[in-house]
Amino acid sequence: MENIRRSRSTLTALAFLLAGCAGGGVPQSGPHLSPTECRDLAALRGNAPPTKAQNQSELSALRKAGYNPSPWNDDPNFPEDLHAAQRLVDHWFETECQQFQPG
Numbered sequence: 176m177e178n179i180r181r182s183r184s185t186l187t188a189l190a191f192l193l194a195g196c197a198g199g200g201v202p203q204s205g206p207h208l209s210p211t212e213c214r215d216l217a218a219l220r221g222n223a224p225p226t227k228a229q230n231q232s233e234l235s236a237l238r239k240a241g242y243n244p245s246p247w248n249d250d251p252n253f254p255e256d257l258h259a260a261q262r263l264v265d266h267w268f269e270t271e272c273q274q275f276q277p278g
């Protein structure tokens with residue numbers, strides 16, 4: 176009886192995990208960058224020394240753009256995939272973060 180309960184909870188957890196993976200490939204509607212990411216990316220474009228939080232925001236934005244910085248990801252397309260993600264994040268920043276841009 177204990178094995179059935181354990182199996183059921185394992186299957187439930189697996190179902191949630193698979194649902195999250197399936198939902199991850201769905202294009203996001205609306206803004207791609209959060210206000211925090213916009214603020215931190217704007218600060219990174221300045222000359223001030225970056226903070227850990229700002230670096231984390233930049234990494235989060237790059238991940239949203241499809242870049243996987245995992246050391247176990249043996250990516251034959253590096254650094255082209257990083258540059259493509261950076262271009263996409265730059266585009267999002269220009270179109271979604273006007274309030275944080277100088278001028």
